[in-house]
Amino acid sequence: LDRMEGMWAFAIADQRAGTLTLCRDRFGEKPLYLWPKDGTLYFASEVKALAALAGARPAAVAGTWYPGTEVALREAVVSCLATTTPPPGGDIVGLLTPHAGLMYSGSVAACAYQAAARGAYDVVVLVGPSHHVGFDGVAIADNTAFGTPLGPAPIATDIAARLLDT
DSSP states (O other), X not given: OTTOOSSOEEEEEETTTTEEEEEEOTTOOSOOEEEEETTEEEEESSHHHHHHHTTXXXXXXXXXXXXXXXXXXXXXXXXXXXXXXXXXXXXXXXXXXXXXXXXXXXXXXXXXXXHHTTSOXXXXXXXXXXXXXXXXXXXXXXXXXXXXXXOOEEOOHHHHHHHHHO
């Protein structure tokens, strides 16, 4: 292994010994994500592969408009929260936040989400535009979650179905 260079990850399964060895490059450049579920261990070098297995919509722009790894995204969010001014008081009825990417609007969004964090909510509905195709009406994701570098963000599929019926 000392002579192996670059970014890599692999698995060696020894059925006779009943072992599974997971290995990645010594500098940790290529991440190795693990997901134990129902007695099976799933692994991948990208979160979106595991998100797809879980029924989640893979993160479409992780690593472009916001950091693509959990550690880097957490650090960026903490930085945005640290540089924002305290939000005004009052109850939140609706929240309109920018989503241009953390480097452009992260501190403004952080202020809005700090205000929202003061309340308790039964349901949060995310509404956003289609960036790829125009259409009349609305679209509702038929996934069970949105994949993110921080892990899947669950979708209340029962509420999504009720919204489609109205």
